[in-house]
Amino acid sequence: MLIDTVCVALSAGGLGIALLTAYRKRFLAAARIAAYALIPIGLAMTGILDWIADLVFDPTVWLGFAVLGLSWLLFTVTRAVERRRTPEPDGGESAGRTAVRSSDGPGRRVLGRGKAKRSAGSGDEDLADIEAILKKHGI
Structure with a gap:
């Protein structure tokens, strides 16, 4: 009974705000506020709130x-x-890690950080690109 009274009060307050909003010629917002205001009374009329109250206090x-x-x-x-x-699906080795057999026993692996292999000329090419960019900007 108390839940129904609270829901009616909430709905009445929301509908009052909707009427004030409609008076200010904001009909779309007023309709949206009215829709939200009717939810509590609708929940009270369906009996869902009684079910929720029984659920919460049990x-x-x-x-x-x-x-x-x-x-x-x-x-x-x-x-x-x-x-x-x-x-991992790729055999237990993630990128950048290499597996090395240990003498502790068969099938036992020790994982260590592996060095990424680069070609000998890639460092020189990168520096040449950087130098070209710096020269282009006059630095």
Whole structure:
């Protein structure tokens, strides 16, 4: 009963604001405000608010949400652990890393930073391009 009264008051206030907006010749905004103002009374008339109130104040429902949250947490943690354990699709080696066999045992790999191989002339070409740009600008 209290919920219905609050919804009627909200709707009446919203419709009053819509009327003031329409008086100022802003009909599109007034129609939009009226649409928002009718939502609380519509929810009260359908009985959805009573269902929501029963849902919010029931401890069993909150316990159910806690169990769902725990389930989601377990899925997330196990997925993160699984991603750390499984090798990447390209054979376990990511870009810029090289695998080196260790003498610790067969099948054991030690990952280290690999140097990117460049051609001998690429550094000279880059410097020549930079020099040309600087000369073009008079620097």
